[in-house]
Amino acid sequence: MVKKKIALIMGTRPEAIKMAPIVYALKQRSNDIDTVVIATAQHRQMLDQVLSLFNIVPDIDLDLMRPNQSLNDLTCSVLQLMQKTLEDVKLDLLMVQGDTTTVFAASVAAFYLKIPVAHVEAGLRSHDLYNPFPEEANRRLTSVLAQIHLAPTPLAKEKLLNEGANEENIFVTGNTVVDAMSTLLDVPFSFQGSPIENLPLSQHRVILVTSHRRESHGEDLKNTCLALKEIVQRFQDVMVIYPVHLNPNVRKTVMEILSDVERIALTEPVDYLCFLNLMRNAYLIVTDSGGVQEEAPTLKKPLLVLRKLTERPEAFNAGLSKIIGTSTQKIVDEISLLLTDDKAYQAMIGINPFGDGKASERIAELVCRWAKNQKPLLPSENEFKG
Numbered sequence: 001m002v003k004k005k006i007a008l009i010m011g012t013r014p015e016a017i018k019m020a021p022i023v024y025a026l027k028q029r030s031n032d033i034d035t036v037v038i039a040t041a042q043h044r045q046m047l048d049q050v051l052s053l054f055n056i057v058p059d060i061d062l063d064l065m066r067p068n069q070s071l072n073d074l075t076c077s078v079l080q081l082m083q084k085t086l087e088d089v090k091l092d093l094l095m096v097q098g099d100t101t102t103v104f105a106a107s108v109a110a111f112y113l114k115i116p117v118a119h120v121e122a123g124l125r126s127h128d129l130y131n132p133f134p135e136e137a138n139r140r141l142t143s144v145l146a147q148i149h150l151a152p153t154p155l156a157k158e159k160l161l162n163e164g165a166n167e168e169n170i171f172v173t174g175n176t177v178v179d180a181m182s183t184l185l186d187v188p189f190s191f192q193g194s195p196i197e198n199l200p201l202s203q204h205r206v207i208l209v210t211s212h213r214r215e216s217h218g219e220d221l222k223n224t225c226l227a228l229k230e231i232v233q234r235f236q237d238v239m240v241i242y243p244v245h246l247n248p249n250v251r252k253t254v255m256e257i258l259s260d261v262e263r264i265a266l267t268e269p270v271d272y273l274c275f276l277n278l279m280r281n282a283y284l285i286v287t288d289s290g291g292v293q294e295e296a297p298t299l300k301k302p303l304l305v306l307r308k309l310t311e312r313p314e315a316f317n318a319g320l321s322k323i324i325g326t327s328t329q330k331i332v333d334e335i336s337l338l339l340t341d342d343k344a345y346q347a348m349i350g351i352n353p354f355g356d357g358k359a360s361e362r363i364a365e366l367v368c369r370w371a372k373n374q375k376p377l378l379p380s381e382n383e384f385k386g
Helices: 013-027 044-053 071-089 101-112 135-145 154-162 176-184 219-234 248-258 272-281 292-298 328-340 342-346 359-371
Strands: 004-010 033-039 093-097 117-120 148-151 170-172 205-210 238-243 264-267 284-287 303-305 321-323
Touching: 004 013, 004 071, 004 101, 004 359, 013 033, 013 044, 013 093, 013 117, 013 176, 013 359, 033 359, 044 272, 071 101, 093 101, 093 359, 101 117, 101 135, 117 135, 148 154, 148 359, 154 170, 176 272, 176 292, 176 359, 205 219, 205 272, 219 238, 219 248, 219 264, 219 328, 238 272, 248 264, 272 292, 284 292, 284 328, 292 303, 292 321, 303 328, 328 342
Parallel strands: 004 033, 004 093, 093 117, 117 148, 148 170, 205 238, 205 284, 238 264, 284 303, 303 321
Antiparallel strands: none
16 A cells, blocks of 8 residues: 655744654654655744754755745745645645644645645634734634644634534644653753853742743833843842843843843743753743743743733643733732742642643554544544543
């Protein structure tokens, strides 16, 4: 029997982190299926860091990143290059992950060629097209085009059902970020040689901060910085570590307000293994990131989310995170509570709602059953229950 050929496409660091365990799991099933890895390099440097970390060499690298590239430019580039790539490779299935422009545009290209799409991390919804932007639109539109919906949680499946997706095509797998973290946290690690090398972590309660999203630029980011400044002035045993994104809109605001503040360490962006270990050493985490909302509960770290809403409410519903917005006073109040009230702190530590470390195995088994035309693709008793 001729083996089916599946391609996994990735353009950004989060996609690579979450696709890497699936690549491993599919490669172990090479007798059943041919696996091709395609990189668009939407974010060149950060993507390459993760590919190197997982020892993944793309079979095809489109190298699309350009300085000051607009969303329109990027979308057109992905569409045009993916058409030729898909025609040359002669795929049976394209697997995409998440909600980037790579995901949406590659799914459109596959649809035009009548190649089925499997969407990893399907069903996340904020219900606000502009928050986060453009990710909410990207993932909704990808769901319209996908034939296989790999929902990370039961709640994500529910969202898809509410939109009219066929239940026979939705499978709850857990989130593959838990698989990736389980692998990487076993890797021996030292901060030596990293931007964190000389920071006295053991002498302080560390608050790890990330804030870089487009919708956070301007006044919201300014409010966050002012809150962090007040926190270190109020709590002498606290150190803030803030790896500052390379985006000039972020760096200008952050540097102007926080560059000379004692016990606030503004570092260059760190690689993913370093970031994981920073999270592991943190007392609490403050972020506007999507992925960190899954990673912090996996590490049992209280999480404060600098957003007005979230597409990942599972941690919030379980009491493991709080959505606090970007008011300076609200940020100060919520951080202060966790620094002074141990009961409130402990209440935000619990069972991870995002996965059990077996998501990639479920997905690989599902793909092999799809290739052999076996139904159901994932028996319900094997799905992640949350």
